[in-house]
Amino acid sequence: MTERTLIKDLAAASDGAISVSGWVDTIRDQKKVQFVVLRDESGATQLVHPKNFAEDGTPLADELADTISALTVGTFLTATGELKHDERVKLGGVEIKLDGLAVVSEAAVSPIAEDSSGDKRMDWRFLDLRVPKNSLVFKVQTTFLHALRTYWVERDFIEIHTPKLMASASESKAELFEVDYFERKAYLAQSPQFFKQMAQPAGFGKIFEVGPAFRADPSFTSRHATEFTSVDTEFSWIDSHEDVMKVHEELLVAGFQAIKDKHGDEIKALYDVDVVVPTVPFPRVPLAEAKRIVAERGYEVPRADDDMDPEGERQIAAWALETYGHEFVFLTDYASSIRPFYHMRHEGDAALTNSYDLIFNGVEISTGAQREHRIDVLIEQAKEKGLEPEELDFYLDFFRYGVPPHGGFGMGLSRVLMLLLKMPNIREATYLFRGPTRLLP
Numbered sequence: 001m002t003e004r005t006l007i008k009d010l011a012a013a014s015d016g017a018i019s020v021s022g023w024v025d026t027i028r029d030q031k032k033v034q035f036v037v038l039r040d041e042s043g044a045t046q047l048v049h050p051k052n053f054a055e056d057g058t059p060l061a062d063e064l065a066d067t068i069s070a071l072t073v074g075t076f077l078t079a080t081g082e083l084k085h086d087e088r089v090k091l092g093g094v095e096i097k098l099d100g101l102a103v104v105s106e107a108a109v110s111p112i113a114e115d116s117s118g119d120k121r122m123d124w125r126f127l128d129l130r131v132p133k134n135s136l137v138f139k140v141q142t143t144f145l146h147a148l149r150t151y152w153v154e155r156d157f158i159e160i161h162t163p164k165l166m167a168s169a170s171e172s173k174a175e176l177f178e179v180d181y182f183e184r185k186a187y188l189a190q191s192p193q194f195f196k197q198m199a200q201p202a203g204f205g206k207i208f209e210v211g212p213a214f215r216a217d218p219s220f221t222s223r224h225a226t227e228f229t230s231v232d233t234e235f236s237w238i239d240s241h242e243d244v245m246k247v248h249e250e251l252l253v254a255g256f257q258a259i260k261d262k263h264g265d266e267i268k269a270l271y272d273v274d275v276v277v278p279t280v281p282f283p284r285v286p287l288a289e290a291k292r293i294v295a296e297r298g299y300e301v302p303r304a305d306d307d308m309d310p311e312g313e314r315q316i317a318a319w320a321l322e323t324y325g326h327e328f329v330f331l332t333d334y335a336s337s338i339r340p341f342y343h344m345r346h347e348g349d350a351a352l353t354n355s356y357d358l359i360f361n362g363v364e365i366s367t368g369a370q371r372e373h374r375i376d377v378l379i380e381q382a383k384e385k386g387l388e389p390e391e392l393d394f395y396l397d398f399f400r401y402g403v404p405p406h407g408g409f410g411m412g413l414s415r416v417l418m419l420l421l422k423m424p425n426i427r428e429a430t431y432l433f434r435g436p437t438r439l440l441p
């Protein structure tokens, strides 16, 4: 492996011989001196080369100067030289006076610039991601998932990986991708719903999964992708969806605290966003009540028994921020008519479910619920939704051989990150976005 010092560690390194590797960010080729800003995954630093002149000012042979003059932006190289601390140097207070430059891979002129359209930037995502502002979200994502994992592992949750090739739908049939599977059809998993629930009769107690989910949703909104990473958890022996919300908030507090500690300053500098670690409990509002609040603010959510729409979500989030100073709000007790058959309904009021959506900065990031675990009730609810019990038999079997009460949630990873960094579009928070018209790169 090439011996290299990460650029972020230069400030703490001693003056003297040093080697760094990275790509050329900018070049200033002046009459007497040349400057190259070199970038790696951790930062940027200035390389300097005073050109060779005779005492009378005539230029002397200078191979290094010629190499620098021929450099192109984006070229990957290894630089060796003398590190010198100098507080006048704006970029990190250090500079490397070059001894040598080994060009490793020359770059052609970049097809994108800062003002390129979003679509063009996505066409050239690997170049787009060289910009620190555009790659920061993936460092933040790593920290977030690490904190979530730590929470789960410390509490004995078991990690599972459910199959992404399925024999049936697990969410709305309208959003199903069909694939040829030998002599039959298979479907891409829309969520790990059925198989994360299976871990409960399997006796796992508490599980989590972070994995891909697919939705054949033809819409071009700023919050939808056809493939996204779903963060799921499911656990036994709950009394109601309240127990699920408690775990949900604790996970988010752990995740946001870790992000603030590690990236708060960089997020402020690059996105002008203050990471707020949420306080618990998050505000909870039954959906019917939320609709009344939103109506009082002058917005009528269309169709009385329907879901909250995007404007309604924005309005209720604005209300939660004004009323509680909170960026999150749980909308609870959704009507059974708009929830899947597997949601448990209220004891004594079958019109409502033990379920919730979590809104963050005005957009839904999660759905959670207590599941119906009583087989007879579950079959009734499936039939009521027009589902054929035979089609679901493999799932219904999970409830025929003993199963504890349980619940959980699914959360869209890119949505959380997009809303945290106040990015305009989910594709900015996705490594490689997939939408109705995007399958490349």
Ligand code: AMO
Binding pocket: 171, 190, 191, 192, 193, 215, 217, 223, 224, 225, 226, 227, 228, 230, 232, 364, 365, 366, 367, 368, 369, 408, 409, 410, 411, 412, 413, 415
């Ligand atoms: P739901 O369908 O609400 O619930 O999905 C859960 C969360 O996944 C994210 N999400 C999406 N993100 C990007 N693009 C999409 N097309 C997309 N669709 C969904 C959202 C959403 O809140 N099985 C249940 C969860 C559960 O009850 O455990 C489910 O999938 O952030």
